[in-house]
Amino acid sequence: MQKDATTYDIIEGQSIRLVQITDPHLFSDPQGQLLGVNTRASLASVLQLVHDNHQNVDCILATGDISQDYSAQSYQAFAAMMSTHTVPCHYLPGNHDDIHTMNLHLQGEKLSGDKQILVGNWQILMLDSTVRGKPGGLLSDAELSFIERSVAQEPQRHCLLVMHHNPILTGAAWLDQHCLANGNEVLKSVSQLANVRGILWGHVHQQIDKTYPGATGDIHLMATPSTCIQFTPKSDFFALDNLQPGYRLLDLHADGSMSTHVYRVPGKTFFPDESAGGY
Numbered sequence: 001m002q003k004d005a006t007t008y009d010i011i012e013g014q015s016i017r018l019v020q021i022t023d024p025h026l027f028s029d030p031q032g033q034l035l036g037v038n039t040r041a042s043l044a045s046v047l048q049l050v051h052d053n054h055q056n057v058d059c060i061l062a063t064g065d066i067s068q069d070y071s072a073q074s075y076q077a078f079a080a081m082m083s084t085h086t087v088p089c090h091y092l093p094g095n096h097d098d099i100h101t102m103n104l105h106l107q108g109e110k111l112s113g114d115k116q117i118l119v120g121n122w123q124i125l126m127l128d129s130t131v132r133g134k135p136g137g138l139l140s141d142a143e144l145s146f147i148e149r150s151v152a153q154e155p156q157r158h159c160l161l162v163m164h165h166n167p168i169l170t171g172a173a174w175l176d177q178h179c180l181a182n183g184n185e186v187l188k189s190v191s192q193l194a195n196v197r198g199i200l201w202g203h204v205h206q207q208i209d210k211t212y213p214g215a216t217g218d219i220h221l222m223a224t225p226s227t228c229i230q231f232t233p234k235s236d237f238f239a240l241d242n243l244q245p246g247y248r249l250l251d252l253h254a255d256g257s258m259s260t261h262v263y264r265v266p267g268k269t270f271f272p273d274e275s276a277g278g279y
């Protein structure tokens with residue numbers, strides 16, 4: 001077990017049910033809008049949908065860009081919204097987060113910034129892909145060593161890697177300039193490790209489901225819609241999608257397989273400002 005680790009006990013052989021929420025982009029102002037969408041209202045709708053859809057979630061993963069303005073109040077608002085759920089929430093930073101402010105204000109009994117989650121036959125590694133002051137990401141040698149060490153120390157567990165930035169390109173040129181810069185190297189390296197079953201990220205505000213060949217079968221590559229605005233897939237220039245905010249459900253099975261599905265808020269409540277020319 002690593003130093004910053006959380007362990008959950010579950011019934012042997014049982015699947016682990018996770019919800020990923022990502023890129024809430026909250027403001028200090030409760031009425032704060034990102035390109036025309038009130039980000040607290042859209043996050044609240046997504047959390048309500050999670051609550052309505054599933055009664056048996058083991059833990060929520062929040063994969064960065066929790067704040068849009070680096071404010072203490074934005075993190076306090078997130079902590080308050082998560083505290084209304086009985087499910088523990090693990091978070092990691094995105095490029096819009098200030099790590100110091102985030103760690104200081106994401107406080108609560110059920111909130112954790114631990115890097116390793118040990119549960120059933122699985123370990124979930126919460127990685128920091130951010131580069132201070134830059135929108136793009138990089139997985140440092142320290143993070144890569146952390147992955148290798150964790151996998152070596154828990155050979156009986158399947159492994160899910162979680163980060164903010166996209167290790168593969170989306171096909172949208174404006175967005176891909178801010179991808180995980182060493183994504184190819186990371187994929188090559190982790191695909192050599194036994195038991196890496198999936199990589200999960202946010203940042204791109206759209207759903208992606210692909211696979212990459214790994215040492216013990218295909219590795220699931222998964223990106224998830226933001227809880228606020230959505231980017232249009234494969235657009236060379238900045239473009240917003242009218243798809244509604246959403247989240248991803250993951251069931252990690254004891255045999256190392258997984259089932260996953262993206263859910264979006266029904267109806268047409270959240271529409272971005274179509275005249276927005278940038279982000």
Ligand SMILES: [Fe+2]
Binds near residue numbers: 023095203204
């Ligand atoms: Fe981001």
